[in-house]
Amino acid sequence: MASSTPKNPKPQPDRTRRSERSRQAILTAALDLIGESGYQRLTIEAIAARAGVGKQTIYRWWPSKAAVLLDAFVALGEEAADGGTELPDTGDLAADLKAVVRATVDELNSPRFDAPSRALAAESVVNPELCAQFTERVLEPQLELYVRRIRAAQEAGQADPDADPRTALELIVGPLAHRWLLRTLPLTHAYADAVVDLALRGLTPR
């Protein structure tokens, strides 16, 4: 805003608005096309046609369709985000983790989320560059929230201070991802609760 001059009062905001509209149209088109016919058949040409922009507009902002996919997924996550930047801390670690994991189950089971998130996961498994960007931009910030919540529980005496929070969160997130990715068994709230309970209690008798 400070860079606008009296003679040409609002060039930047207009261009920015137009760019932002194109960007949104491109990401929405990519998500729709992935949902309709899958990521493997997705082309930059098809995204451009659906979004009503030129191919060059897409190539100016993204080097590949994988890069479009990642940004489309990030936009989808921002759409769904409830604005929270920390996990809940009611003082009850089990209840807080169950609330978060149940919400994750609902997201993983939602049709709007399914095709793009499966596409992104599948591509990340075989594409180390995309995977590195996905984990850095999307996954690790989420996992860090678990680490902070578990550390708070350790400080409050509700979690074993000798346990590694990173390993602990992977015992919760890993089973969910495994069941979702490989569709072994239904991903339900009951399963979310069972995973949290067993991760907290452990398999050996108390």
Add this chain to the structure above:
Amino acid sequence: MASSTPKNPKPQPDRTRRSERSRQAILTAALDLIGESGYQRLTIEAIAARAGVGKQTIYRWWPSKAAVLLDAFVALGEEAADGGTELPDTGDLAADLKAVVRATVDELNSPRFDAPSRALAAESVVNPELCAQFTERVLEPQLELYVRRIRAAQEAGQADPDADPRTALELIVGPLAHRWLLRTLPLTHAYADAVVDLALRGLTPR
């Protein structure tokens, strides 16, 4: 063997041997090509050329390149298998699980295994039919071994009889798969041990 007749003593074994040689050549060619240029660029034509067979030979046995991939992966697993059909049971659940999970870590980290298993996982994530065959033929029989070992531990008083063995094994296998698939952090023996220890002990203080 009982079906061979005196006049034409060994037609079946000969044909079977030849078929088996072609089948092995096709699966080896598929694995090699996936390792060289990835599953997405794999074609039936390229497999046929590399294996020295006609395309029709491949189509006679497999309906798709995904089906070839699955059989190639199964063959690779049989090659690597040590012949065991049960997890070890020395009476020490933690030690036995660590031995198995460390071996899994070694397999996941082996270059020969990496490309085809990533290809199969990625394709399974977006291809429900292949995924169902993969879980039925490969994954679930392996998971069942964990269920049996955990049940034995419950019967021996070494594991909480109220714990669900299926959830328990997913707390061990899930984190391994998550770390391997998304390359978040190194997959090491130390991590294998940490996952088993935490799954047995639980996150809350004892």
